[in-house]
Amino acid sequence: MTVLEGIGITKRFGGRVAVEDVSVAVHAGRVAAVIGPNGAGKTTLFSCLTGAASLDGGTVLLDGTDVTSRGADDRARRGLGRTFQRLSVFGSLSVADNLLVGAEAARRTPLWRGLLGLPDRRASGDAGRVDRVLALLGLEDVRDQEARTLSTGRLRLVELGRALCGEPRVLLLDEPASGLSDAETDGLRAVLRAVADDGVAVLLVEHDVRLVLDVADHVYALAQGRMLSSGTPDEVAADPAVRSAYLDRTRS
């Protein structure tokens, strides 16, 4: 089932075309990946899908609903979880509280209830979910630590955990492996597989080609803002256009 779909996405900055007529689809239980050399438009495409940037053309469908003109927070409440290449954790909150925000924010509880100190009746499952996600990501040892004190690699996991606590239907990950050690990358691979097996649609933008070819079910290769190739990892890896544009250069 298609959870997130971008159709004919176009984005310009001034006169420069960053992404032109790119279409992607992410299915429940599957992992899709976007690859491409620097400047290919991966991050721009990502921003268009998450609502961080407005589109100059095209449509974004989330669960069949047109969300093109809706903001990032709205899409998040509709089940779009994401992480950032430039980390955006809540540094002054503990790791567990970071995850709790992920669980609570999507519910849009009236703010005045909190002001009057009224409890949120729907919060009962939050603590359990936070504990499960902490265990999944191996963050239990730092659960009460202030987030800003952690290493980049673990902060990436905190962000991932925050997104997972929002019970996303689709999870978008921007360079999740950058700054991670080899061991951490292996852990990430297992987590992504587990998340997808849970029925979540996953889309990642990633430089680590080995991780992509390993974990992705479907790969989109971008170059200069256009779709160069798309298919299974093997098909894309074998595509001569992709090899010349990206793979060979990073391998060498």
Place this chain on the structure above:
Amino acid sequence: MLLTLQLALAGLAFGSVAALSGIGLVVTYRATGVFNLAHGAVATLIAYVHWELVVRQGVPEAVAAPLCVLVLAPVLGVLGYRAVFRPLQERDASPAEALVTTLGLFVLVVGFTTVLWGNGAKRAPAVFPTARWDLGDLTIRSDTVVQLGVVGLVAIVLAVLTGPTRLGADVRAVVDRRELAQLSGVDVDRVNQLGWAVGTALSAITGLLLAPSLSLTPYGLTLVVLETFAIPVLARLSSLGVATVAGLGLGVAQAELTQVHLTQEPFATALQALQSNLLVVALLAGLLLLPSLREVGDAGKARSFSSRRGRRTSRRRSVVLYSIAAVMLASPLGYPAEQLRQAQAVPGLAVVLVSIVVLTGYGGRISLGHAGFAGLGALFFAKLSSGAPELVALVGGMLAAGAIGVLTGYPAIRRRGLFLALTTFAVGVTVSRFVFESPSLTSGIDVHRPSLFGLSLAGDHTFYAFELACLVIALLVVRNLRSGPLGRALLAARDSEPGARASGLDIGRITLFTFAVSAVMAGLGGALLAQTTLSFDSHAFDPVSSSLVWFTAVVVFGADSAAGAVLASGLFVAMQLVTGSSDAALLPIGLLAVLLGRFPGGVLAGLGAASRPATATVTGRRLTPTGRALVRQQ
């Protein structure tokens, strides 16, 4: 036609001074990256020094004025830079911290001026000879001509200096990327010192030229200079040419407005207010219409002067602080009425200061217009209580303040740092000028103390107890704002807006909510203050002596510390009682704010940090830009 010309000349006289002030602000900003909120206070200080020299000491004008403008002011500017702003830069402080430091400087300088020369109005001597030449029916004043000449000279000299010269290139490089400029061999220090020297010299000229046309008082002249913020805003803090034209143009426009007459109310009153407040309106309109002050590099987040770290702040510290505050607040109940009355201002002011904590410490937004909210609460309470029960009127006043708070919150959704600071300041000044100082709205007001279910609270002890109850309610609201899902959501939005949005938090909704809560609370505090004095006094809600000073005090005592806000309120009242002057608290608060660069997070946090064992940190003091960047990344 003749009248138009004559008015234009009068307008040019004021416009040229306004232009000089605006140019000074732009120059300092461009060379140093600091928008000097103390510009007006410095102008006033120098005007007082000039008055002292000429009137009291009998120094000839030809010596006194050049001494003030060319020697004293630049020296003060350079000293201020070396003592206060250079340490901030070396620590890589945020623009928000620099902003608060200029506020501290403002408070300190005003306090200093008041302590030395008092609050009484002085008649300042004219700087230039005021000969008049009659050309037919047209009278030309010599000082207008000289002032225009000065503006032209200053504009040309600065245009050349910042233009195609080596120095101009250096200035532009420093403004663009301070660290890169330093790495490529630009003497950043020299550019900064020059920026401060020229900026303060221009503020000195502004003060000297403005003072004779007004009566010289510490706050009065300061506010007039602050109104010229309209000019750097219109010039988008970058163009000296636009600043010059805007200053002259606004001066002329304000003068020409006096030709317009309207008879129909309420337009006649509004026009009258506009005629004397065109700069204020231009400031507000400019700030609201400009989509962004990108030149301001408004990355400033209030987070940086807030030390709050999630829920797990040291519980012991807050218990100790609240115990001190509780004992301090409850003890007056045992005093006889006469002494108790002197403490009655504490809870009301504390509620106002706590409302600033809500917005700045928890919401991460700067507000330099809180006296406007508090005053609206007081005014609407007073107006409504003539026809409704006092408690209903009190709620009405709070809602009125909240409504303006929400209106102010809208532009705050997309504005940060300096841009937001100026916007809220402009709102505060506008409310003060068009509402609080409008005789038709504020004359003949009777303020009563409320009664609670038939129990009168007019007695001094019962009223004080009522005030304490209001403060406790405000503190309970604050507790709720920092705990549970709401507290986490506020902290999340403050820490990382993209992250908060990606989690599903609606930043706009949270911003409006925080502004509304803060403004309602400020309205309550304002109404309590009015009930304390049994009067509505527009000076109690002044945009300069209240808004700016209150905000500075809150930041000094820790922007996120409600207990600190209560203590600050006690300090204000206690200093007033001890010294008999309402401005006595300015000196310590200003001094602490200026030193904030050394105690990030406020005095209390600073003391707390000093009592903790030092962790291994590298201070930026002797590091190269690269080194600092590395330290920052860790």
